[in-house]
Amino acid sequence: MAPKIYVIHENELWMEPLRAAFAELGLPYEEWYLDQGVLDFSSTPPPGLFYNRMSASSHTRGHRYGPEYAAAVLAWLECHGRRVVNNGRALQLEVSKIAQYAALTQHGIRVPRTVAAVGRHQVIDAARSFDGSFITKHNRAGKGLGVRLFRSHDALRRYVGSDVFEEPIDGITLVQEYIGAPEPFITRVEFVGGRFLYAVRVDTSLGFELCPADVCQVDDAFCPAGEAPPAASAPRFRILKDFREPIVEKYARFIADNGIGIAGIEFIIDAAGTIYTYDVNTNTNYNSEAEAEAGMYGMRAIAAYLGEELEMSVRP
Known part of the structure; x- marks a missing residue:
């Protein structure tokens, strides 16, 4: 089997520009659509380069367990020494803003003051330590999911107690300082x-x-x-x-x-x-x-980079 680029994803529409870039550069590739599937861990992955594009917002497209399945596939690939662009650690950061903030802080990068809460009453409790305006957002989000601005604690209480309260997919709501x-x-x-x-x-x-x-x-x-x-x-x-x-x-x-x-x-x-x-x-x-x-052009730059990495991955 000839080595190729394997793209791990769950969103057909987001792939269209990358497909066009692959075609323009004449690069061999295959898509692994990981909304669901079967993984035989005892099998051997094909030769090639693997690019992970699994999204934190996959659940908004009906792919609730796409990231979990992708994490298993990435672990399998890495176990066999395959080159993965945006590997298992990258996926961990993709699906958790708290994990992102911890890693960013370790590199001396300032992040907004943030409190994580599980449970509606706990979201209200978390906001009590913020004076003035603050925002809420989902820990596992993408596309700005769950981002709301509040000018008062009373406004938050009304929202949390209403039917329009957005439950985060991983149960974790973040309360964050307003910048x-x-x-x-x-x-x-x-x-x-x-x-x-x-x-x-x-x-x-x-x-x-x-x-x-x-x-x-x-x-x-x-x-x-x-x-x-x-x-x-x-x-x-x-x-x-x-x-x-x-x-x-x-x-x-x-x-x-x-x-x-x-x-x-x-x-x-x-x-x-x-x-x-x-x-x-x-x-x-x-x-x-x-x-x-x-x-x-970003997607063309990605395709060119993946082409170079593919060539390097198959060198003896």
Whole structure:
């Protein structure tokens, strides 16, 4: 069997740009769609390179146990010494923001003050230690799931006691300090092959579902970064030319130490100029309009990188 690139995922739509990039570069690949399946641990994996794109938001597409199954498959691959881009450790970080924050903090990267709570009453208790505004979010989320801004503890109590309360898929709700940014935007820093690719500025005025893929829809009106309406002509995603921030070097060390080859990392800057990093996306997507405007293409960079890694993985 000839070695090829194997892409582990659970979302057909998010794969379309990568398929096009593989075709453009003439790279051999196969998709492993891991929403469900059977794994014979005593078998031997095929030769090749494996790229993990399993998403923390898989449950929103009816794939509740996709990450758990992917974790088993990655353990099997790594047991047999196969090269995995975004390995089992990367998947652990993908599905837990608390795990992300712990790893980021160990690398000297500031994260927002966060309290984890299991249970509705415990969410209310967790919020008591926050003065002023605060937000809630899901520990295992993706696409800004569960992000809501609260101006008072009474507002949280009403929400938690209502039928619209969103139960997190892993049971863990995070209560987090509100970062008051002077302008309603966040920055997302993209890495491919462990190297900085580009940074993109994301307007958060319309909500906080920040998935940049064209198939994502903006449907969350709660935004912790600001509430001013965006200019009608302003693009929501804009690639920043000549982006320079010392935080990029810290991010590069962080991903290298955690089995991550491809990722988008998001941060926000408060009025004092302090950077807070709040999310790591190891199944990163890209916005086609922003890329066309800048002439930079993330999925093509990923395909080229995977092609190089495939060639290296089969060398004697």
